[in-house]
Amino acid sequence: MHYQTLAPFPPGFLWGASTSAYQVEGAWNEDGKGPSVIDRAQFAPELSDFTVTSDHYHRFAGDIALFAELGLKTYRFSIAWSRLYPDGDGELNPQGVAFYQRLIDEIRRHGIEPLVTLYHFDLPWALQLQGGWSNPRTIAAFERFARTAFELFGDRVNFWLTINEQNMMILKGDVIGTLPPGTPDPQKTLYQQNHHMMLAQARAMIACHELLPSAKIGPAPNISCVYPASSRPEDVIAANNYSSIRNWLYLDLACHGRYNALAWRFMAEKGYLPSITAQDLDLLAQGRPDFIAFNYYASTTVAADAPRENAAAQRAREIEDQQLPGMDSAVYIGADNPHLEHNQFGWYIDPVGLRVTCREIYERYHLPLIVTENGLGAFDKLTAGNKIHDDDRIRYLSDHIRQLQLAITDGVALFGYCPWSAIDLVSTHQGISKRYGFVYVNRDEHDLKDLARHRKKSFFWYQRLIKANGQRLETDIEY
Ligand code: BGP
Numbered sequence: 001m002h003y004q005t006l007a008p009f010p011p012g013f014l015w016g017a018s019t020s021a022y023q024v025e026g027a028w029n030e031d032g033k034g035p036s037v038i039d040r041a042q043f044a045p046e047l048s049d050f051t052v053t054s055d056h057y058h059r060f061a062g063d064i065a066l067f068a069e070l071g072l073k074t075y076r077f078s079i080a081w082s083r084l085y086p087d088g089d090g091e092l093n094p095q096g097v098a099f100y101q102r103l104i105d106e107i108r109r110h111g112i113e114p115l116v117t118l119y120h121f122d123l124p125w126a127l128q129l130q131g132g133w134s135n136p137r138t139i140a141a142f143e144r145f146a147r148t149a150f151e152l153f154g155d156r157v158n159f160w161l162t163i164n165e166q167n168m169m170i171l172k173g174d175v176i177g178t179l180p181p182g183t184p185d186p187q188k189t190l191y192q193q194n195h196h197m198m199l200a201q202a203r204a205m206i207a208c209h210e211l212l213p214s215a216k217i218g219p220a221p222n223i224s225c226v227y228p229a230s231s232r233p234e235d236v237i238a239a240n241n242y243s244s245i246r247n248w249l250y251l252d253l254a255c256h257g258r259y260n261a262l263a264w265r266f267m268a269e270k271g272y273l274p275s276i277t278a279q280d281l282d283l284l285a286q287g288r289p290d291f292i293a294f295n296y297y298a299s300t301t302v303a304a305d306a307p308r309e310n311a312a313a314q315r316a317r318e319i320e321d322q323q324l325p326g327m328d329s330a331v332y333i334g335a336d337n338p339h340l341e342h343n344q345f346g347w348y349i350d351p352v353g354l355r356v357t358c359r360e361i362y363e364r365y366h367l368p369l370i371v372t373e374n375g376l377g378a379f380d381k382l383t384a385g386n387k388i389h390d391d392d393r394i395r396y397l398s399d400h401i402r403q404l405q406l407a408i409t410d411g412v413a414l415f416g417y418c419p420w421s422a423i424d425l426v427s428t429h430q431g432i433s434k435r436y437g438f439v440y441v442n443r444d445e446h447d448l449k450d451l452a453r454h455r456k457k458s459f460f461w462y463q464r465l466i467k468a469n470g471q472r473l474e475t476d477i478e479y
Helices: 056-070 094-109 125-129 137-153 166-171 186-211 233-256 261-270 278-286 311-320 351-365 391-410 457-467
Strands: 014-018 074-078 113-119 159-164 216-220 226-228 292-295 300-303 332-334 369-373 414-417 439-441 453-455
Touching: 014 113, 014 369, 014 457, 056 094, 056 439, 056 453, 056 457, 074 159, 094 113, 094 137, 113 137, 113 369, 137 159, 137 186, 159 186, 166 186, 166 233, 186 216, 186 233, 186 278, 216 233, 226 233, 233 261, 233 292, 233 300, 233 332, 233 351, 292 351, 351 369, 351 391, 391 414, 391 457
Parallel strands: 014 074, 014 414, 074 113, 113 159, 159 216, 216 292, 226 300, 292 369, 369 414
Antiparallel strands: 300 332, 439 453
16 A cells, blocks of 8 residues: 555654563673573584673663663563572572662663563573473463562563563474474474463463553564465465464464464374363463564565475575574475565565564554564674674664554554664574674674674664654664
8 A cells, every 4th residue: 555644653652672681691690690591502613602692781781871872762671580580480589680670770760661571582491401391380480480570670660571482482493492402292392382381471461460450561472474485376375374373373372362273273283282271271361462562574485385496405594593484395385585685694674574564463463563673683894983884774674664654554553663682692593793783792702802882873873763753764874
């Protein structure tokens, strides 16, 4: 649809930016923090580990001052579960509590609204040793952790997110999930874990409404529209299949408290069905989100059966990369999209897909939306005078924000946008050289240098855009 005039971003729109605890904090074993699955995982030796990352734990005051200068209305960050409960479910760690008290106070002092993710990939290792999400006891541990966070910080936090990208943890269980290597019947195990996470999420949403009646809480999956590789009806069915398996399974459970019919048939056909009880279904029905947060990097394209070149090499990449669809030859097969460009890491760039995704989610669930991740990973270079000319990032963000304005004009109730990431941090599986931030952190994969912070060109561009409540989309800016 083409419009004569576009609706403006609503007043009070939450312009923000995001991080997650394990990717930005560092201090992995300080002040009583327990290890998480991330601290026990094996990463490629040429890439940075997660022990120091951006050292935000020690430098948060300076970082928050920079976010205030950037003009953020909201800052999305996560609480490291094992900083509050080193064993996941035992004694509360007072130093962990004190850190998040200080962090939240600092954020509020600058007039920024905290947007808190309860769980972003970093399950406490002690829980993993007892079976992690395969063990139903983890559900109660998560509820306890969530209740503690609501009780401790609920007087200053109005917006909560339950679980980051639960769908990616299930779909990419080998890379960012909680599947111990060598697990027999991995897919069935993952769908049982998924069911347990859904119950944990429902309990957290119920607890939030009970303890903090004026706060708002929502899920934070990675949702992307799925295109058929062609107008062949079989390809459309494949796209439909993948959309249910990748997207709607997770949001139907979170919002309607029921399993998506097609995804259920898929699990039944493959022998992946989780065991569930009647009480589970009651609980799922009671847990209701107030809004939907979602992460979007690019659209996905699938075909019914198109053979692809280099299938084996492609398969290896798909296992490693959360943004690629993968394949299940009877259901969908990841396909190329000749209409889209790639970034330096092979991820597609599709701003229009963000508008499509907003429309699809809003039409299905009629809940307010906030984008909690979107951004360009790039090999940014520090140049003379500590300048970082990240023009590609500016273009990427501008193009996506333009599509958001179109989505708002389409009638979508969007209340915020938080690009990934507020500051450079360590990528899930591609090191610190894959940078996303508005603020550059001076370090390499293994050389920590001085960890100094430098404002990138995109910092000034986003600052101007926020000041104009989204009306300054032009990409040129003096730097
Ligand atoms: C999402 C995660 C983030 C983040 C982002 C970018 O899947 O929620 O934690 O890292 O993707 O991905 P990557 O770091 O792999 O480039």
